Each structure stands twice: as C-alpha cells, then as structure tokens.
Amino acid sequence: MGNPVQETGICLEYEMVDVDIDPQAAEMYFSARYAPGGYAWIIPLGSDSANVGVGVRATYLSGQRLPQILDRFIAEHPLVREKLAGGEAVAVMRGAVPAGGSPPAIMKDNLLLAGDAAGQVMATSGGGIPLAIVGGRIAGEAAAGYLRGKERLEDYPSRINRAFGVELARSVQIRKMVDLAMKSDRLMNSLFSALSPSQMKSVMRAQIPEIFLSRAWAGEKQRRQN
Numbered sequence: 001m002g003n004p005v006q007e008t009g010i011c012l013e014y015e016m017v018d019v020d021i022d023p024q025a026a027e028m029y030f031s032a033r034y035a036p037g038g039y040a041w042i043i044p045l046g047s048d049s050a051n052v053g054v055g056v057r058a059t060y061l062s063g064q065r066l067p068q069i070l071d072r073f074i075a076e077h078p079l080v081r082e083k084l085a086g087g088e089a090v091a092v093m094r095g096a097v098p099a100g101g102s103p104p105a106i107m108k109d110n111l112l113l114a115g116d117a118a119g120q121v122m123a124t125s126g127g128g129i130p131l132a133i134v135g136g137r138i139a140g141e142a143a144a145g146y147l148r149g150k151e152r153l154e155d156y157p158s159r160i161n162r163a164f165g166v167e168l169a170r171s172v173q174i175r176k177m178v179d180l181a182m183k184s185d186r187l188m189n190s191l192f193s194a195l196s197p198s199q200m201k202s203v204m205r206a207q208i209p210e211i212f213l214s215r216a217w218a219g220e221k222q223r224r225q226n
C-alpha cells in the first residue's frame with residue numbers, strides 16, 4: 001500500500017484518580033521541556049479523575065524516554081503539579097499515532113484501510129477517534145455496496161476524500177508550520193498570543209486562520225471560492 005506514513009507521534013497516558021482538576025476543561029500544554037514536539041494533556045473523566053498524558057515525536061526526544069517526560073510533567077510542571085500531587089495512576093495506556101496524514105494508497109485489490117492504518121488522525125491534535133469512526137463507517141458501507149454489486153471498491157478513496165480529505169491534509173500542513181516553533185517555548189508563546197481563542201479552535205480543527213495563510217494557501221482558497 002505504498003510508503004509507510006513517515007511521521008508518528010508516541011503517546012503515554014495515565015488514568016489518574018484523586019486529582020484536583022476542573023472537570024469542565026480539557027487542558028493542553030505545549031512545551032519543549034514537558035512535551036517535546038507535541039503536547040501534554042489533562043482530560044477530565046469525572047470530578048476528580050482524568051486521563052493525563054503526553055504525546056511527543058521521536059525526532060524531538062534527544063534520548064529522553066517517554067515515562068520520564070510524563071512523570072516530569074506530573075511532578076514538576078508549575079501549573080500542573082499541585083493539581084495532580086495527591087493523584088494515583090490506576091491504568092496506563094500507550095501507543096503510536098500517525099501524524100503524517102494519509103499514505104499514498106488506502107485501498108488495493110479487496111483490502112480497504114481505515115482509522116490509524118490509513119493515517120486518519122488529525123495531525124494538529126493526534127485525535128483519531130472521530131476520523132476512525134467516520135472512515136470505518138465509509139469502509140463498511142463501501143464493502144457492503146461492493147458485495148451487493150452497487151459500488152466499486154475503487155471509489156472508496158474518493159469517498160474518504162470527500163468526507164475529510166481536505167481537513168486531514170490541512171492538519172498536516174498546519175503541523176508542519178508549527179513544527180519549527182515547537183522547538184522553542186518563546187516562539188510557541190508568540191504564536192499562541194497572536195491567535196484569538198476562536199482562531200486557536202480553528203487551527204485544532206484544521207481550518208487555517210487568515211494570519212497563517214501564505215500566498216499559496218490564499219491562492220488555493222481563492223480557487224476554491226471561484
């Protein structure tokens with residue numbers, strides 16, 4: 001099925017109980033020290049429990065190990081350590097997440113790829129559950145349509161493209177733009193302070209705000225509008 005997806009995030013997450021968190025807020029922390037090339041998160045599961053994790057990229061690690069990075073985030077991050085100080089990790093999740101978008105082929109002969117196997121993960125956030133659900137559903141419908149003689153399996157990639165191809169490709173573009181800034185907290189702080197909360201939301205959803213638009217993107221946008 002073509003080349004493997006080149007860029008991969010590696011994630012480690014603890015399910016923690018007895019933590020002092022805001023149950024209404026999903027928190028994301030960007031930092032070269034606490035989450036090199038990615039971000040750390042606190043995602044509430046209830047009033048005093050949360051998934052606490054870190055997703056980083058191997059090229060940013062410089063010999064550090066992932067447990068060391070997550071444990072440092074929990075014990076030392078100035079905005080986090082008090083929230084998590086009394087907490088206990090009751091489960092551990094880990095895995096790799098593709099961050100390079102779709103590989104060149106997601107179907108061959110009678111084989112269809114969906115979800116992580118097809119690179120269907122928003123590269124801006126590492127979130128793959130929504131796309132895996134949509135991609136898996138489309139793959140199931142395509143397979144059923146093919147068996148009923150109503151659909152060609154060859155149409156599967158274009159159905160995926162129509163569903164979220166542009167967003168997936170843009171998430172990779174945005175990730176590449178932010179990659180350079182990720183090497184320095186000063187640059188990341190400047191970038192974030194230039195974005196309003198709604199622009200930040202757009203970035204995470206792979207909608208590129210005007211201030212990010214290079215002439216190439218502006219040209220593409222113009223073409224799409226015409």
Ligand SMILES: Cc1cc2nc3c(=O)[nH]c(=O)nc-3n(C[C@H](O)[C@H](O)[C@H](O)COP(=O)(O)OP(=O)(O)OC[C@H]3O[C@@H](n4cnc5c(N)ncnc54)[C@H](O)[C@@H]3O)c2cc1C
Nearest residue numbers: 011012013093094095096115116117126127128129130132
């Ligand atoms: C620590 C961590 C935290 C994450 N947090 C989030 C999050 O908060 N939000 C989000 O959107 N995404 C998150 N992701 C990414 C998300 O989990 C994946 O993108 C998503 O689960 C992909 O779905 P999938 O169905 O493609 O693959 P999976 O969910 O990995 O499902 C594949 C399944 O296939 C099974 N399997 C593998 N090999 C075989 C085999 N040979 N035979 C039979 N079965 C097999 C596996 O056991 C597994 O059950 C996270 C990832 C990690 C690693």
